[in-house]
Amino acid sequence: MSLYFTREHEWVRVWGDSVTVGISDHAQAALGDIVFAEVPAAGKIFAKGDDAAVVESVKAASDVYAPIGGEVIEGNAAIESDPALINRDPEGEGWFFKMKQINAAELEGLMDEAAYRDWVKTL
Amino acid sequence: MGDMTDNQEVQSLPLDAWHRARGARMVPFAGYQMPVQYEGIIAEHLWTRENAGLFDVSHMGQLTVHGERADAALETLLPGELRMLKDCRLRYSMLLDEDGGIIDDLMATRRGEDFYVVVNGATKLGDIDEMERRLPRGTLIDHMKEQALLALQGPKAVEVLERLAPGVSELSFMQGGAFRIGGVPAWISRSGYTGEDGFEISVTSAAVTQVADALAADPVVKPIGLGARDSLRLEAGLPLYGHDIDRTTTPVMADLTFAINKRRRAEGGFAGALRILGELDNGVPQKRVGFDVEGRQPVREGALVLDGEGNEVGRITSGGFSPSLSRPIAMGYVNTSLSEPGTNVTLEQRGKLFVATVAAMPFVPHKYHRKGAAA
Numbered sequence: 001m002s003l004y005f006t007r008e009h010e011w012v013r014v015w016g017d018s019v020t021v022g023i024s025d026h027a028q029a030a031l032g033d034i035v036f037a038e039v040p041a042a043g044k045i046f047a048k049g050d051d052a053a054v055v056e057s058v059k060a061a062s063d064v065y066a067p068i069g070g071e072v073i074e075g076n077a078a079i080e081s082d083p084a085l086i087n088r089d090p091e092g093e094g095w096f097f098k099m100k101q102i103n104a105a106e107l108e109g110l111m112d113e114a115a116y117r118d119w120v121k122t123l
Numbered sequence: 124m125g126d127m128t129d130n131q132e133v134q135s136l137p138l139d140a141w142h143r144a145r146g147a148r149m150v151p152f153a154g155y156q157m158p159v160q161y162e163g164i165i166a167e168h169l170w171t172r173e174n175a176g177l178f179d180v181s182h183m184g185q186l187t188v189h190g191e192r193a194d195a196a197l198e199t200l201l202p203g204e205l206r207m208l209k210d211c212r213l214r215y216s217m218l219l220d221e222d223g224g225i226i227d228d229l230m231a232t233r234r235g236e237d238f239y240v241v242v243n244g245a246t247k248l249g250d251i252d253e254m255e256r257r258l259p260r261g262t263l264i265d266h267m268k269e270q271a272l273l274a275l276q277g278p279k280a281v282e283v284l285e286r287l288a289p290g291v292s293e294l295s296f297m298q299g300g301a302f303r304i305g306g307v308p309a310w311i312s313r314s315g316y317t318g319e320d321g322f323e324i325s326v327t328s329a330a331v332t333q334v335a336d337a338l339a340a341d342p343v344v345k346p347i348g349l350g351a352r353d354s355l356r357l358e359a360g361l362p363l364y365g366h367d368i369d370r371t372t373t374p375v376m377a378d379l380t381f382a383i384n385k386r387r388r389a390e391g392g393f394a395g396a397l398r399i400l401g402e403l404d405n406g407v408p409q410k411r412v413g414f415d416v417e418g419r420q421p422v423r424e425g426a427l428v429l430d431g432e433g434n435e436v437g438r439i440t441s442g443g444f445s446p447s448l449s450r451p452i453a454m455g456y457v458n459t460s461l462s463e464p465g466t467n468v469t470l471e472q473r474g475k476l477f478v479a480t481v482a483a484m485p486f487v488p489h490k491y492h493r494k495g496a497a498a
Contacts, residue, residue, distance in 0.1 A: 035165075035444040
């Protein structure tokens with residue numbers, strides 16, 4: 001199972017030909033207290049870079065982009081009912097959505113975990 | 124956004140290192156690096172409502188207005204009652220342009236014949252220019268750049284400060300006086316921007332670290348950032364200059380007519396009086412109100428207010444998530460015909476519609492320390 005990150009601070013965990021997508025620990029810390037999340041419904045089809053989800057902290061609203069293309073299998077209802085879950089466990093239980101039928105070639109443009117963690121330290 | 128370069132140098136507050144040592148996230152605001160949060164906005168907000176929060180508001184402008192008849196002079200630009208204001212009492216007021224538009228909002232305290240005036244940080248230099256240009260000759264403005272300003276707010280503020288500055292508990296809301304905190308001279312007012320009981324404390328920049336340390340040594344005191352300051356004032360229904368009020372709004376549009384007393388209404392004699400007295404008599408097309416927003420998503424500054432037919436009838440000027448109420452609230456302007464609390468409206472933000480209701484403000488009741496019935 002491999003983990004990738006985008007420069008917009010989304011993470012992508014690959015399992016078989018499907019992925020789970022969320023925002024990084026760095027992103028949740030930068031946002032601060034998260035008070036609202038909106039996730040896509042199953043069946044929604046995204047191209048890489050599409051607006052896929054919304055996350056809002058006390059301070060600001062942000063879009064979450066589809067890091068690669070694919071079809072949504074499930075949005076995480078748990079973060080809609082408890083948005084602070086994203087602060088508590090951003091790279092685990094606080095995931096945003098899962099996709100199948102992914103465009104796996106697009107993973108190649110993303111950072112691996114070590115590269116992302118190093119890059120974030122420079123921000 | 125990369126091309127928005129700002130040539131003006133961002134200055135550091137006297138407590139800059141103090142904030143950073145306490146884990147503050149610093150952001151540029153009003154020309155200063157300021158703490159936006161320490162442990163988190165919601166935790167800091169709720170701490171202030173239940174205990175005591177310490178705010179560094181040293182970016183604000185502290186002025187002394189002096190000269191013969193400073194009260195009458197200030198009354199030419201401010202619509203508030205200053206001539207009859209008792210010694211060491213303060214008033215909320217507004218600096219007005221000749222059309223009655225709000226140049227800034229401020230607090231003015233009578234200190235003998237002089238007035239101690241606290242204005243917003245981002246507008247202070249412009250305010251001084253306006254006052255020097257428009258006040259009668261012989262009225263002098265002293266910008267007290269060497270003064271820092273702290274606010275200690277919340278239900279436990281009084282017990283903390285009374286131990287350090289005996290006598291402050293005798294002050295009533297909107298009263299100030301000269302005290303000492305551990306030997307440091309301090310001008311302390313019972314006032315603030317959170318809706319809670321609390322104090323604003325003016326000390327020299329040279330002494331502010333010592334005073335902040337003394338206050339923060341009490342376990343019921345935590346440092347609070349600008350983020351919670353904004354959510355606290357929004358719940359309290361208090362306008363933020365440059366967002367909820369500006370030169371395009373008047374005190375009547377902004378629903379701040381409590382700051383114009385009976386004598387000033389009868390006599391006029393302040394900048395924009397013709398328009399403002401007319402608005403008091405005849406009403407205004409739009410006024411500032413609160414909104415309860417359905418659902419969980421915050422609706423923020425810039426969202427539109429729509430009537431039942433989808434016509435634009437107003438605009439949101441502040442909005443966000445209320446930590447005390449755990450739901451979104453907002454403030455803005457709406458056509459006066461739709462300004463009664465309980466009126467249903469629609470808000471539009473980034474193409475999405477929200478159900479909202481005009482709400483009475485404050486959203487969270489004020490807990491000011493008033494003595495007796497008279498204000």
